[in-house]
Amino acid sequence: MGSVERKQRLKEDVRCRILEAGWQIVEEEGWSALSMRRIADAIEYTAPIIYGHFQSKDALLLEFTRKGHMLLSAKVKAAREAHHTLEDQLEAMWLAYWDFAFDQPAYYKLMYGVEMGCCEATLSDCPSFEMASKQVMAVIEEMIAHSKHPDQDADRRFYTFWAILHGLISLNLVQKKVENSCLSEEFNRTILNDAIKGIIRSINQ
Structure with a gap:
């Protein structure tokens, strides 16, 4: 391995x-505890070395946001591929969002601004x-396109789903x-399934 390759691998x-x-x-203390200084102390490097890889904390948060979207994308894709009808695909994809939020709450909070500022990632x-x-x-x-009303607004339908799910x-x-929250797993699933199925029916009417 040449010197250039060694330097790149070290980087x-x-x-x-x-x-x-x-x-x-983040996993131990939450997003509010994250700082470049804390990371530098944890890996025993100076802060300038950390900033040499990430220009700011925002740049670091964006990298974590990308990772979260990559994980969510894979989960949603798998849900779609596991079903054949459009209705089943759509229901499974939204439920994949739900599962991701509770399997990976730290990522979800960062990606969508729950209890903290949202770090938005665009397609680019x-x-x-x-x-x-x-x-x-x-x-x-x-x-x-296959419904009785192909002139429906897809954006409006998407955000209706999204508002209920994210809320x-x-x-x-x-x-x-x-303590004593009424939001049990069964209660949540009933609300979520009723909402998703109801919106799907309204699209197909």
């Missing part, structure tokens, strides 16, 4: 250590994979801190 190793240390801080930030929202929109558009997820993430 990649340091970057991975930064991300691993940052994620450990994630060029290597198809965003989950785009996958869902494609199914909604196809469903509308219920956010309530649950916040209510986890509240």
Whole structure:
């Protein structure tokens, strides 16, 4: 291995250590505890070295946001591919969003601004994979095209789904801190399934 390759490998190793240390801080203490200084202390490097890989904390948050969208995208894609009808695909994809939110709450909070500022990632930030929202929109558009009213507004349908789903997820993430919350798993699933099936029926009418 030449000197150039060694330097590149060392650079990649340091970057991975930064991300691993940052994620450990987040999982143990939450996003508010994350700082470049904390990461530097954790991996025993000086702060300038950390800034050499990520120009700011925002740049680091964007990298974590990309990772979250990549994980969500894969989960939503798998849900779609596991079903054949558009209705079943759409229901499974939204339920995949739900499962992701509670399997990966730290990522979800960062990606969608629950209890913190939202770190938005655009399509240009994630060029290597198809965003989950785009996958869902494609199914909604196809469903509308095959419905009795192909002139329906796909954006309006998407945001109706999204408002209900994200609202219920956010309530649950916040209510986890509240004793005697009525938001049981069965209660949530009933609300979510009723809402999704109801909107799907309204599209097909």
